[in-house]
Amino acid sequence: xxxxxxxxxxxxxxxxxxxxxxxxxxxxxxxxxxxxxxxxxxxxxxxxxxxxxxxxxxxxxxxxxxxxxxxxxxxxxxxxxxxxxxxxxxxxxxxxxxxxxxxxxxxxxxxxxxxxxxxxxxxxxxxxxxxxxxxxxxxxxxxxxxxxxxxxxxxxxxxxxxxxxxxxxxxxxxxxxxxxxxxxxxxxxxxxxxxxxxxxxxxxxxxxxxxxxxxxxxxxxxxxxxxxxxxxxxxxxxxxxxxxxxxxxxxxxxxxxxxxxxxxxxxxxxxxxxxxxxxxxxxxxxxxxxx
Amino acid sequence: xxxxxxxxxxxxxxxxxxxxxxxxxxxxxxxxxxxxxxxxxxxxxxxxxxxxxxxxxxxxxxxxxxxxxxxxxxxxxxxxxxxxxxxxxxxxxxxxxxxxxxxxxxxxxxxxxxxxxxxxxxxxxxxxxxxxxxxxxxxxxxxxxxxxxxxxxxxxxxxxxxxxxxxxxxxxxxxxxxxxxxxxxxxxxxxx
Numbered sequence: 001x002x003x004x005x006x007x008x009x010x011x012x013x014x015x016x017x018x019x020x021x022x023x024x025x026x027x028x029x030x031x032x033x034x035x036x037x038x039x040x041x042x043x044x045x046x047x048x049x050x051x052x053x054x055x056x057x058x059x060x061x062x063x064x065x066x067x068x069x070x071x072x073x074x075x076x077x078x079x080x081x082x083x084x085x086x087x088x089x090x091x092x093x094x095x096x097x098x099x100x101x102x103x104x105x106x107x108x109x110x111x112x113x114x115x116x117x118x119x120x121x122x123x124x125x126x127x128x129x130x131x132x133x134x135x136x137x138x139x140x141x142x143x144x145x146x147x148x149x150x151x152x153x154x155x156x157x158x159x160x161x162x163x164x165x166x167x168x169x170x171x172x173x174x175x176x177x178x179x180x181x182x183x184x185x186x187x188x189x190x191x192x193x194x195x196x197x198x199x200x201x202x203x204x205x206x207x208x209x210x211x212x213x214x215x216x217x218x219x220x221x222x223x224x225x226x227x228x229x230x231x232x233x234x235x236x237x238x239x240x241x242x243x244x245x246x247x248x249x250x251x252x253x254x255x256x257x258x259x260x261x262x263x264x265x266x267x268x269x270x271x272x273x274x275x276x277x278x279x280x281x282x283x284x285x286x287x288x289x290x291x
Numbered sequence: 292x293x294x295x296x297x298x299x300x301x302x303x304x305x306x307x308x309x310x311x312x313x314x315x316x317x318x319x320x321x322x323x324x325x326x327x328x329x330x331x332x333x334x335x336x337x338x339x340x341x342x343x344x345x346x347x348x349x350x351x352x353x354x355x356x357x358x359x360x361x362x363x364x365x366x367x368x369x370x371x372x373x374x375x376x377x378x379x380x381x382x383x384x385x386x387x388x389x390x391x392x393x394x395x396x397x398x399x400x401x402x403x404x405x406x407x408x409x410x411x412x413x414x415x416x417x418x419x420x421x422x423x424x425x426x427x428x429x430x431x432x433x434x435x436x437x438x439x440x441x442x443x444x445x446x447x448x449x450x451x452x453x454x455x456x457x458x459x460x461x462x463x464x465x466x467x468x469x470x471x472x473x474x475x476x477x478x479x480x481x482x483x
Contacts, residue, residue: 004408007408007422008403008406008407008408008422008424009403011406011422011424011460011463012403012406012424012425014302014305014337014463015301015302015337015338015339015370015371015424015425016301016338016339017300017301017302017304017338018298018299018300018301018303018338019300019301019338019339019342034341037341037342037345037346038342039300039301039338039339039342040339070402074341074382074383074397074398075339075341076402076403076425093404096401096402096403096404097402098402098403098425099403121404122403122404123403251342251346252346252349252350254300255298255299255300255321255346255350256321256322256350259321259322262322
């Protein structure tokens with residue numbers, strides 16, 4: 001069998017399962033994240049909460065800054081490019097990033113087309129609000145999916161909404177008779193073979209993480225119990241009072257997400273959580289970017 | 292027969308599916324309570340060795356599991372599992388269970404662009420598919436460790452008595468023969 005990059009890239013996501021991927025902006029933060037038990041880090045210049053506060057156009061990070069983080073840790077390093085900005089993705093591939101996040105957190109570069117991810121050797125993770133979006137991204141070559149949630153808010157409500165919706169649509173497809181799948185593919189605006197996969201396997205063809213607004217061990221456990229295979233934590237860690245302790249607690253909460261007694265211990269004395277903003281107070285809905 | 296699968300992080304479900312395919316019962320190990328009852332073999336899956344090692348330690352699993360392995364419990368480590376069992380890791384100051392006489396190199400093929408798939412001979416089984424994901428390899432073995440497979444001159448599978456390791460991921464392919472090989476090790480252990 002020749003080297004099938006898509007298979008290998010899906011396989012890397014399988015190795016990340018049951019883990020926490022943390023946003024970091026400096027090599028020092030990356031080391032803290034690695035020591036706390038992150039399974040990968042997302043290198044970016046500003047965490048989503050600060051992107052939100054700063055406004056303006058938000059772009060791919062400086063490759064030099066990303067390389068600094070690659071040199072600081074031994075775990076996989078991810079970085080974000082703008083939706084549709086395949087030149088940024090080419091640059092990230094050139095510096096041998098382990099995963100590219102084609103992310104709605106940055107300002108979209110193309111309001112119609114996502115990147116043709118099948119043209120790349122490095123893997124992509126993409127955000128999705130529902131099953132249709134998830135399968136469209138997979139059809140474009142995404143090897144991993146995450147919920148969009150609402151980044152930089154510390155409010156988990158949207159991640160919950162997206163995960164619940166995806167899971168309920170998967171259950172609906174799973175219970176259909178086979179002749180109903182053609183119409184389901186039409187409704188979801190996705191290819192039939194991906195719908196057939198979901199019908200037969202009762203899951204997405206790739207690993208599915210939760211992201212957007214996760215701020216506490218309880219949030220992480222909630223997302224895992226709702227069917228996430230792992231968790232991204234962005235602003236929630238380094239915008240909190242005690243990042244080391246909170247990060248380590250979230251890692252353990254993802255491993256033992258059904259053990260309420262352990263979750264209670266993990267939730268104790270974590271210092272101040274990220275203040276956060278409610279979804280009603282947000283002016284910019286990042287989840288609406290890229291469909 | 293009951294095989295425990297360390298389920299702290301990584302690709303543990305894939306191993307459970309492989310065991311189910313060959314009709315072997317498995318259970319997940321996430322905390323100390325889970326290893327209270329006796330079992331016949333242990334699988335340490337792929338994932339990130341740094342986290343699995345850290346969590347094993349903090350959840351009080353490292354010492355009991357090391358003792359079980361040293362007293363003969365069959366164990367099968369894939370990728371990160373190989374690193375956790377290695378006595379030495381060339382490019383990492385940590386060591387974890389450190390029960391097997393091998394020296395490993397972490398991320399030995401580089402970043403994700405270095406991940407690859409191949410087919411190579413596994414001693415006693417024949418040609419098997421091998422998927423390497425940000426994989427380690429074994430740079431040297433000592434004691435009575437037996438080399439079971441090599442790819443491009445690098446050692447990618449080895450066995451020392453009750454301990455079996457692969458740098459690749461047999462759980463990611465359809466071929467169940469390496470899992471059968473390990474279960475055979477467990478059966479012999481149960482009989483002893």
